[in-house]
Amino acid sequence: MTWSLPEPMLTVAVDSPKLPAGWAAEPKWDGFRAAVSTDAGTVVLRSRRGTQMGPAFPEIVAATSQLPDQTALDGELILWDWEAGRLSFEQLQNRLRRRGAAAARAAERWPAQFVAFDLLRLSGTDITGWPYMRRRAALEELFVTRALSAPWVLCPSTTNPATIHEWLTWGSVRIEGVIFKGLNDPYRPTVRGWRKYKTRETTEAVVGAITGPLTAPSTLLLGRHDTAGHLQYVGRTTTLTRVTAATTAALLTPATSGHPWTGWTFSAGWGSRQQLEVTLVTPDLVVEVAVDVARDVGGRWRHPARFHRARPELQADEVARRPEPPV
Template identity: 70%
Template sequence: MTWTLPEPMLSAAVNSPDLPQGWAAEPKWDGFRAQLSTEAGQVVLRSRRGTDLAGMFPEIVAATAQLPDATALDGELVVWESGRLAFERLQGRLRRGAGAVEASTTWPSHFVAFDVLRLAGTDTTAWPYRRRRTALEDLFAERQLSAPWALCPSTTDPDTATEWLSWTAVGMEGVCFKRLEDPYRPSVRGWRKYKVRETQEAIVGAITGSLAASRSLLLGRLDARGLLQYTGRTTTLARAASTRLSGLLVPAAAGHPWTGWTFSAGWGTRETLTVTLVQPEVVVEVAADVARDSADRFRHPARLHRIRTDLTPADTPLFQTR
């Protein structure tokens, strides 16, 4: 029977950085989630959303020669630059296409493995995390895996997990928590994540300007009922960001949740914005100050930090009414 990669196990955001009893902690990398499988010389390298990444990261594909045949890993693709994780360089790798080989030399990537899904032909997804973790550590030790492979740290020590929260200077986002006795559950949000960065994700629901040249983004989040609620807008976009978004934004279909809404041009003003509704599918990460109104909307425009093509609307924090 042919073995296929399972859908990724997912994480849910939590507000507490404390390591729960019976769980392990791992650093949360500022990278691109990826799964890898190799069998009989055939390599699959795909993103969390199923995008084929093999052609974009030839150095990772070549390095599968270090792995046992019929092995699959879950992890994070990262790029280091000047002693820190460089997500922008990683996104540049994803956009290079035909220039992937050249880019692999200019901005070489690493695959930070945090789980093993198959090992030398044995499906390990039903194993508890603690057993999968031991198998992953043994794989690195016995095979003496070297770059571009990297083993993600893991700990059950609360003090160590707390120390990792101070690694933001090198680009770490926070920590992930994984229950020691849990199997690998595809598509289930059984892991937890705590982010220490002040940026946050939101969904693009509308824009000012045009689809070809958006000027600013109107942002939203899903509430507990799954409805998109408005949370604020961004400052004027840089040309490069506007250009990239033009290939991602899609005109709104009938039944957009903001149909008929009006949006204020500024806090405390009566002037309204002229907006174009778009399909609420694109996720962005923004930096916003702490000033909010009673409905948890930004009182001041947020600054676009980056576009998160690796995330879906379901990955954004829930809208919370104060």
């Protein structure tokens, strides 16, 4: 019987970073969720949504020679930007588009790492039915006995609340939060059996457009000026409450000619092809929002921002500048 990579086990968001009894925690990385398997020389490197990523990351494919045959790992593809001193999702995303010689050159300049946080198959044995703590012990033993080295990285795991608290201070290097996993739980494909707590930061942005009617906007499209002074799109809020929509609408004015986003299109979310129907507004209202640390190319927020309050006392040019996209 042919073995194939199972669909990934998934998470459900929680509002508390408190470690539940009988659970372990791992850092939440700012990268691509990925699974890798090697079987009689055939290597599969697959994204959460099933995209084959092996051609874009030849260094990961080559490194499977360090693994026992018929072995599979679940984890996160990450890329460390040594100059910036943080994880770089932007460069990782740039690499995803490259193939052949271009992918090989990118691997030399911007090498990726595979942070392994679960072991799904070991030397031909499917171990997804084992409890997490047994799979974890086998994963740690694999790293020791095979002396796995770069690009392989063993994801930390802890049952110490103090360690979790320390991880949650690492937002500046793009650690997004923590994942909680039941010590006695098997690996259940497609099931949202893990818990995810994401750290968020409060910041400001300029409202450049809305969805929904101008009298009761549904969401706000947010922008920041780049170093040249052009207003660039950085993200969208979650759906506003009825009260928030009404109070915010009173501060918005319809756009006149010359709006910097005239003719632009906006997707419904990161990775989505659905286009939003938007109404442009005069880009002079500053709002305060809570965002997580996940960023797209050019500093766009990959996940919706939570609206906190309007800041009509601030000028648009007082908002932090959008970072320049990577070369």
